[in-house]
Amino acid sequence: MNDSIFSGRNTLVWFALIAITLLSWKAGHSCGSASTAGVIILLFAFAKARLIISEFMEVRTAPRALQWLTDGWIIIACGLLVTLSLGVFQPT
Amino acid sequence: VSELKHDERHLPGEEGIWLFIIGDLVMFTALFAIFLYYRTADLQAFRESHRLLNQDLGLANTALMLTSSWCVASAVRAAKLGRVQWVSRLLFGGIVCGIGFGIIKYFEWSAKISAGFSPQSNDFFMFYFTLTGIHLVHVIIGTLVLIFFARFDWSLAAPGGTALRDLESGASFWHLVDLLWVVLFALVYLMP
Numbered sequence: 251m252n253d254s255i256f257s258g259r260n261t262l263v264w265f266a267l268i269a270i271t272l273l274s275w276k277a278g279h280s281c282g283s284a285s286t287a288g289v290i291i292l293l294f295a296f297a298k299a300r301l302i303i304s305e306f307m308e309v310r311t312a313p314r315a316l317q318w319l320t321d322g323w324i325i326i327a328c329g330l331l332v333t334l335s336l337g338v339f340q341p342t
Numbered sequence: 343v344s345e346l347k348h349d350e351r352h353l354p355g356e357e358g359i360w361l362f363i364i365g366d367l368v369m370f371t372a373l374f375a376i377f378l379y380y381r382t383a384d385l386q387a388f389r390e391s392h393r394l395l396n397q398d399l400g401l402a403n404t405a406l407m408l409t410s411s412w413c414v415a416s417a418v419r420a421a422k423l424g425r426v427q428w429v430s431r432l433l434f435g436g437i438v439c440g441i442g443f444g445i446i447k448y449f450e451w452s453a454k455i456s457a458g459f460s461p462q463s464n465d466f467f468m469f470y471f472t473l474t475g476i477h478l479v480h481v482i483i484g485t486l487v488l489i490f491f492a493r494f495d496w497s498l499a500a501p502g503g504t505a506l507r508d509l510e511s512g513a514s515f516w517h518l519v520d521l522l523w524v525v526l527f528a529l530v531y532l533m534p
Contacts, residue, residue, distance in 0.1 A: 255416055255419050255420045255423060255425055255428055255432075256416065258419060260412055260415045260416050260419060261412070261416075263412075263415075264408060264409070264411075264412040267408045268405065268408060271401070271404055271405070271408070274528065274532055275401060275532065277532075278397075278532040278533070278534055284389075284534040287533070287534050288533040288534065291528045291532045291533050292528055292529075292533070294528070295524050295525050295527070295528035295529075296525070298521070298524045299521045299524055299525060302411060302517055302520055302521040302524065303517075303521065305415070306411050306412075306414075306415040306513075306517045306520070307354060307513075307514050307517045307518075308352075308354040308418075308510075309354075311350075311351060311352055312351060312352065312353050312354060313351045313353055314351070316353065316360065319364060320364075323364070323367050323368075323371070326371075327367070327371045327374075327525075330371065330375055331371075331374055331375065331378060331525075331529070334375055334378035334379060334382065335378055335381075335533065337382040337385070339379060339382065340382060340383075
C-alpha cells in the first residue's frame with residue numbers, strides 16, 4: 251500500500267541500520283587485526299550515518315547543495331578518522 | 343532521485359536548523375579526530391580502558407537511538423499523509439526511546455563512577471565522559487523538542503502550514519543526535 255505510514259522506506263532503512271550495527275559488533279569482537287577491525291567499524295558507522303542523512307533526514311529529495319554538503323562531510327570525516335585510526339600521525 | 347526536477351526538491355525544515363546541523367557535525371568531527379590523535383599517543387592505555395566499558399549497554403543505546411529515529415521519521419511521514427492521530431503516537435515512541443537512552447546512560451555512568459573512574463582517571467575516561475556528556479545534552483534537548491511537538495494537536499495543523507516545516511526541523515535535529523551517537527559508539531565503544 252502506497253499511503254501506509256509503515257510500509258515505506260523508513261522501516262527498511264531501520265532494518266538495514268540494525269543489520270549494519272550487528273555486523274560492526276561482530277567486526278569488533280573478531281580475532282583479526284585490531285586496526286583492520288577499527289577501519290571496518292568506522293566504514294560501517296559512516297555507511298549508517300549516510301543512510302540516516304539521506305533517508306531519515308530526507309536529504310535524498312533535498313536541494314542538491316545540501317546533498318553535496320552532507321556527502322562532503324561523510325567523505326572528509328570518514329577519511330580523516332580512518333587515517334587517524336591507523337596511527338599515521340604520531341604525536342611527538 | 344536524479345529524475346526529480348529542481349522545483350520538486352524540498353528542504354526538510356528551516357535553513358537555520360541545517361546551518362546548526364552542519365556546524366555541530368564539524369564540531370563533533372573535530373572532537374572525534376582529537377580523540378583518535380590522543381589514542382595514537384597512548385594506544386595501550388586507551389585499549390585497556392576501552393575494555394572496561396559496558397559494550398552491551400552501548401549496543402542497547404544504539405538500538406534505542408535507531409528506533410527513536412525510525413519513530414520520528416515515521417511521525418513526519420504520518421503528518422505528510424494526513425494521518426494526524428499517528429503523529430503524536432509515533433513522537434511518543436521517540437520520546438520513550440530518548441528517556442530510555444538517558445536512563446541507561448545514568449546506570450552506565452553510575453557504575454563507572456562507583457568503580458572509581460572519573461574524567462581525571464586518564465585521557466580515555468576524560469574523552470569518554472566528555473563525548474558521551476555532550477551527546478547526552480543533545481539527547482535531553484532533542485527529547486524536550488519531541489515532547490513539544492507531541493503535545494501539539496496535529497488535527498489543527500493547516501495543510502501546507504508552518505507546523506509541518508517546524509516538525510521537520512525538530513526531526514532533523516533528532517536524526518543528528520542519532521547519527522552522532524552512531525559514530526561515537528563506533529569510536530569509543532567498538533573500536534578494539
